[in-house]
Amino acid sequence: MSNATVIDSQSPGVKVLVIDDSNTIRRSAEIFLAQGGHEVVLAEDGFDALAKVSDHAPALIFCDILMPRLDGYQTCAIIKRNPRFAQVPVIMLSSKDGLFDKARGRMVGSEDYLTKPFTKEQLLRAVAQYRPVV
Numbered sequence: 349m350s351n352a353t354v355i356d357s358q359s360p361g362v363k364v365l366v367i368d369d370s371n372t373i374r375r376s377a378e379i380f381l382a383q384g385g386h387e388v389v390l391a392e393d394g395f396d397a398l399a400k401v402s403d404h405a406p407a408l409i410f411c412d413i414l415m416p417r418l419d420g421y422q423t424c425a426i427i428k429r430n431p432r433f434a435q436v437p438v439i440m441l442s443s444k445d446g447l448f449d450k451a452r453g454r455m456v457g458s459e460d461y462l463t464k465p466f467t468k469e470q471l472l473r474a475v476a477q478y479r480p481v482v
Contacts, residue, residue: 381472394417408480411441
């Protein structure tokens with residue numbers, strides 16, 4: 349192995365939290381992110397996510413908007429109000445591609461918005477764009 353530094357979007361991996369009430373979306377995201385070399389933590393709703401943010405301290409969060417009990421906007425706002433996690437990028441996930449939804453996501457502190465279904469490339473591009481610079 350040479351000492352040359354290779355810069356690409358998947359190296360080194362980061363810890364990513366995926367919050368979605370759809371098992372299919374969670375599993376797809378987990379597979380795509382793991383293939384990109386990232387550590388993945390899954391949460392099935394906002395309450396589950398809040399405990400996992402605290403326990404796992406992810407570097408990046410993907411958060412569904414439409415979830416039972418605590419929706420994605422509420423979840424994002426709570427995460428962003430905590431000084432320990434305020435700088436963690438949150439990317440909203442939704443099957444709706446509306447301007448209002450994107451604006452509302454920005455209002456609660458999200459950095460970006462991905463429309464479902466997303467591709468592996470879209471997910472990994474988002475991680476590369478918003479991952480913390482070490």
